[in-house]
């Protein structure tokens with residue numbers, strides 16, 4: 001994937017400023033600031049428990065920060081209307097197992113205001129992107145883990161969002177499928193979709209345009225994979241991660 | 251229309267879940283049938299031991315449907331009482347009749363006493379009063395009296411459990427999070443649930459009412475439409491209360507734990523037991539129990555043939571309960587999405 005260096009633009013897709021989130025007395029996110037530019041694949045890399053999901057929820061407006069601000073596409077979050085403009089795939093698959101894939105897609109499509117032939121067309125497109133077009137009428141309970149993950153991705157693509165937010169999109173997916181999902185993501189990126197994803201897998205992080213390293217709720221480094229490796233004097237991201245604050249426990 | 255989409259999804263889930271459908275529709279019918287069989291069974295004949303009684307008295311007892319066994323001495327009669335063969339021993343103690351009762355079952359005791367007193371006083375000249383009924387009839391059985399309460403109770407109980415469990419599943423499976431990551435409004439989530447479940451509760455209410463009245467022959471003196479409306483209102487209250495309480499449960503078992511806390515106490519105040527016999531402060535508790543209003547109206551309609559003007563207060567109260575619970579649901583959803 002391209003490694004062009006993005007300079008801070010005046011209107012980033014996502015603008016996170018000095019965000020803090022506490023649960024009780026525990027500070028889960030500590031003064032985090034970052035920008036995501038239009039058309040890039042931005043990865044949040046960190047071990048489990050480091051606060052990736054919490055940050056994603058603040059960006060989507062599902063959760064609210066205790067301090068600092070989050071702007072998406074120029075709008076202050078949380079904001080209900082913004083939920084129409086991005087696609088979100090949560091860490092868990094969150095599907096209605098007793099329904100068919102098509103019924104799941106129809107349901108979420110309707111919530112995004114899609115209907116009639118437009119909805120059927122979008123369902124077809126989204127399912128062919130994740131290569132599930134032949135399993136449309138199966139109940140989700142009969143899907144394998146990988147198929148569920150792909151259906152989950154298809155659901156977040158339904159309304160053709162300009163921004164995709166994916167929490168651990170490839171967790172529990174075999175290498176071949178992982179490859180094909182990354183292929184899809186880079187295709188979408190080429191068509192202009194901005195993608196934010198989280199991962200705790202190093203070789204996956206290498207494929208992002210830019211990375212934010214997160215550890216114990218703190219952003220320890222941000223930049224292209226190459227820049228991060230160079231500035232830490234390491235040959236691999238794994239080494240760089242250790243330089244920037246301890247080993248990976250994921 | 252997001253509310254409609256949510257309702258359709260709930261209906262589709264229901265249709266695919268045959269077990270739950272059976273629970274919702276068949277279980278109440280089964281229990282009602284059992285209740286009818288148990289409480290409408292033929293009255294048992296009291297077993298009475300007669301110790302050296304005049305033949306005329308024995309004849310009168312037998313005419314009153316008692317099973318009389320004669321004994322020559324009191325000891326053997328008392329032994330039979332101890333063995334559980336008899337319900338009472340009747341003897342003459344120096345010309346004065348004496349009754350010894352088995353006494354462990356109050357309803358049995360009352361029945362035996364009534365029968366004995368009736369036969370003893372039968373010889374006396376008395377003015378037989380004309381008996382007419384303002385409500386009900388001579389044939390009305392206890393099942394007819396608490397049947398209306400049961401109909402309301404089943405609607406309430408099953409809908410409460412199902413709504414609680416399905417909303418809980420929505421939360422624990424993560425689909426609620428996904429749902430709330432779409433532009434749906436919180437009140438739309440609650441209204442969607444209300445309409446999706448509403449359809450099934452309406453069907454359930456109609457089925458239970460039809461079955462109880464037409465098949466089991468439950469006494470019915472009022473309008474079936476009012477019965478259906480009350481049933482639906484009770485279900486809506488159960489639905490909104492069930493989803494609300496499911497926010498405080500973290501698994502299915504904890505929903506079950508709400509049953510002794512929330513459902514069972516309502517049964518005591520629903521009129522199955524005589525409220526007038528309760529201490530006054532305890533009686534006041536009934537005012538916060540949805541089932542009390544539902545059961546009161548159901549009984550009024552079915553037994554006393556009450557119309558709209560008699561039950562409208564119950565209707566308004568139940569609508570009020572549902573509205574408050576629904577509103578609290580909308581607020582509770584804030585826990586899952588900041589807006």
Ligand SMILES: Nc1ncnc2c1ncn2[C@@H]1O[C@H](COP(=O)(O)OP(=O)(O)O)[C@@H](O)[C@H]1O
Pocket residue numbers: 023028046047048049050051052053054055
């Ligand atoms: N709702 C919550 N209440 C309390 N603690 C939470 C909550 N959500 C997350 N946490 C804590 O915040 C930390 C970061 O969690 P999370 O963002 O899920 O990490 P990651 O996604 O990187 O694995 C963890 O220690 C987790 O226990």
Ligand SMILES: [Mg+2]
Pocket residue numbers: 049052053054091167
């Ligand atoms: Mg996570």
